[in-house]
Amino acid sequence: xxxxxxxxxxxxxxxxxxxxxxxxxxxxxxxxxxxxxxxxxxxxxxxxxxxxxxxxxxxxxxxxxxxxxxxxxxxxxxxxxxxxxxxxxxxxxxxxxxxxxxxxxxxxxxxxxxxxxxxxxxxxxxxxxxxxxxxxxxxxxxxxxxxxxxxxxxxxx
Numbered sequence: 001x002x003x004x005x006x007x008x009x010x011x012x013x014x015x016x017x018x019x020x021x022x023x024x025x026x027x028x029x030x031x032x033x034x035x036x037x038x039x040x041x042x043x044x045x046x047x048x049x050x051x052x053x054x055x056x057x058x059x060x061x062x063x064x065x066x067x068x069x070x071x072x073x074x075x076x077x078x079x080x081x082x083x084x085x086x087x088x089x090x091x092x093x094x095x096x097x098x099x100x101x102x103x104x105x106x107x108x109x110x111x112x113x114x115x116x117x118x119x120x121x122x123x124x125x126x127x128x129x130x131x132x133x134x135x136x137x138x139x140x141x142x143x144x145x146x147x148x149x150x151x152x153x154x155x156x157x
Contacts, residue, residue, distance in 0.1 A: 026085075034066050037065050038062065
């Protein structure tokens with residue numbers, strides 16, 4: 001009798017642990033897809049991502065991917081992947097963590113471009129201007145099928 005009670009407690013504990021693992025995996029899936037997809041907007045241009053205008057198809061596909069990642073665990077098909085429904089507070093965390101991650105990417109990107117330019121601001125490719133007190137870096141956009149001038153392709157010796 002005592003052994004049966006221990007098995008029951010052991011089974012309940014295992015169910016609790018596995019539901020915690022499933023919630024962790026579900027949260028990790030949603031958070032990683034969200035940040036990986038949205039970081040594309042931050043690294044695609046030299047300017048801050050909120051000042052850049054991506055192609056509409058990229059925006060639609062990215063937001064669609066994030067929507068699928070968020071909704072998938074809420075649907076019955078999500079059970080096939082071992083997902084569970086996350087608590088509402090998780091989505092507050094998701095927004096905060098994603099915003100913090102994108103802010104860190106923007107800060108790191110700014111530092112990177114300052115280091116790459118070597119502080120030179122006299123050449124056209126490194127010239128900077130301020131708009132409303134915010135430092136702006138020009139972005140040379142290349143259309144599909146357009147080639148870069150040979151001076152951009154040649155290595156400096």
